[in-house]
Amino acid sequence: MIVPFSHVLFLAGILFLMGIFCAVTRRNLFMIVLGVEIMLNAASIVFVGAALRWYDLEGQAFALLVLAVAATEVSVGLAMIVYAYRRTGSVDPGAFDLLK
């Protein structure tokens, strides 16, 4: 035996909350993308735990797809950060006021 399934859920919930906290309170574009990464990672922990809970490979397959989506998201996100940095010279989300 390992642990009750609820403990896996609690661990993933704490990690997800940390990701939200990072994405919402930090005033830095890199930390926002990093927060989204933490959230995706927490979600895949739940999927793998659930795959073991019900002995179903579906959860692991979905965690694999989450991995691919995370890679896509981070590449596009970083490209947009670089673009925004070229335009404004800053990575502070408050500095992007071109449309004001």
Next chain:
Amino acid sequence: MTLYTFIFYLLAVVIVAATALAITRRNLVHAVIYLVFSFLGTAMLFYLLGAPLLAAFEVIIYAGAIMVLFLFIVMTIKVDASEEKMFPFSQLAPTALFGLIYITIGIFVVVSAPGSYAVLETAVARPEEFGQYVLQRHWLTVEIVSLLLLIALIGVLCVGGQKQRAEIEDKR
């Protein structure tokens, strides 16, 4: 308390501590390095939960590729970390409030849900079985993901190449 239980709690503490350190660092390079530790811990957790192939992918893609990409970009861009206002109250207060609500509801849901106390038994999905499962049952999804990666590549080229294009137009 078996050895697996002990390993799980040890990994949980390491992951949560590394993530907590990562999200509070002012220096971005330190944050990324701490997050690598967090993802390596997650990879070991995946191995413990019976997903060796996903554990390998977690190390290769998350802790390897994604975090190295972050490091590259962070090091090419000169970020003045000292000017960032850490945790301004106007953003911290609503986050704390909603986080508290989230924790309360989450604990209530997990505790009251039927079957959430089912104890996980050790089992392993062997990599070849898992690979066959994914490619037989989800081949269309794999194709869609490859299309997604191609679209991301084209999008990144469009966004990242814009300055060069502007320079070329200026020279004309």
